Amino acid sequence: MLIDALRPTQQELQDLARAETDPEQVARFQPICRGPLFAVMVIVAAGVAAVPSLLARAVKYLFRRVPSGEA
């Protein structure tokens, strides 16, 4: 599924998990608590900012090499 190809890879998740459990980086993982409007803006901004890399991933997924016998 294309949508699955857009999710973080296992390596990216491992890096994120290591960072999240590093006390030095705790501020990077704090909840954003500046009101509902700001939260919505963050979500929209994250979606917009991700578009170029999503497109890159989607292209990479669509033109990936498929081993013979795999759908």
Next chain:
Amino acid sequence: MNPTEVIVVGSGISGSAVARTLVDQGVRTHMIDVGFDDPVLRAAIPDAPFSELRATDPQQALYFVGDRLQGIPPPGIKVGAQLTPPRQFIHREAGRWLPSLPSDFSPLQSTALGGLGAGWGAACFTFSADELSMAGLPEREFPALYGCAAAMIGVSADPASAVNPWLWNPAPPAQPPLDVDDNGQRILERVDRDRARISRYGVHAGRIPMAILTEDLPPRRANPYFDMDFYGDSRMSVFRPRYLVSEMRRSGYFTYTPGHAVLRVRALPEGAVEVLALNTQGGGPVSFRARTAVLCAGALNTGRIALNSLGLAGRRTTLLCSPYTYFPCVNLAMLGQPAADRRHSMAQFGGVLLSRAGDSVDGVFQMYSYRSLLLFKLAKEMPLPPRYGLWVARALVNALAIFGLFFKDLQSDAKALRILPGPPDEIPTLQFDYAPSEVERAWRREAEQRFRRGLRRMRCLPIGRINPGDAASIHYAGTVPFSNPLLPEFHTNPDGSIERLPGVYLGDSAPWNFLPAKGLSFTLAANGIRVARRVAQAL
């Protein structure tokens, strides 16, 4: 030493309740169990709040993600994805000692000291008289049994909760209720303001009873609201069956033998039983003898042992499993808002989804906040690069409300298990054949639709519907039922013994003919007490 009178197989909620009742009555009891545990990792978790540990503990990765990063679920994992590293002993080597063929039905089976109870979410519910009757249980005995179970495991409950008529009735004695976190509190306030409209969809919400202490019950202590309950057993506040096993080990009437996976049981001519088990450290079968045995190995494994004992390899027996779906939601009242640190990690509240006619409980739900499961797991679910997924997770985390919805399950020809023929000295492999009918699936879809409408009315916006698979509820029953339409000669007698296996009783949910939508653990404890009393009387 005096000979054992009763062998109890398994140390889960049923097994520990059966054994504790027998020991209290002065019956010499021997518990046989695989019994894996992880006291070292448990002890490595400091007794401190989640936020303090996150900010200060340099060793936190050990228990939050594991030394081998085992807390990061690999892609495609079907069983145990929800277990944090300190809880993963629950199914250690399960593939070896509780083998099953891979299928769409991928149950979580436990090899742990405490069985699946070692990871129980602690929600306690009483079955109604109708539900008990449909399951084949004596409904008149249960009000008193529920009281005994509450005293045994320690329950906190709100005597005035709006959902008590369906979920906690009659209400056994309990400690004062737990505090609800900010996320849950905002939703419950909304429910109080708009109860009439929300109930039009059959949705009723309120605080639910939990096997979590709010007052000390030595040696156990009240919950410290550290939000670490998915990882450690802080102050032993959340009930775990191993506490009962530890207590019993101090009694002269109790022996505990871990490291053994039971293969089969046999009735001996002199009115005794023999239990054959494999030592998990290696070697051939080991024989244990007693006057009586009580199987409490979990419905699936109890079914396996009973089928194997009667030489019924290849024959299909019934299987019940509550269907389960969960809905991650955004609680709009908490979006972008700060939340207090002080909270427990288990279900903040719960409720029922009534039938359209309002006369029966179609579904039971529980609401969890998310924080202590860490943001990287949220980012994993988002179709975004990790940096941006993390932003979204940080914006959403305080407002995330995860609603798990359970349904009831009925016997059918298309829900079955069997054991595969194999060598006599090997644990037989289970094969599942679980396919709810199209009528059942359509009924669930309609119920879920009503539930989603109720959620929206609670100002909780569903952002997904996750069906984790048919076995994911971890609520299993009915493999040796009182009434077996698939294999009539393979059933449990009204006195709890297995037909054609005199002296062998069932103490778990294997005999039930029906599985309500409610979590079954509390009823397992009450039923364990009932079975143990009968066994003690029959000695």
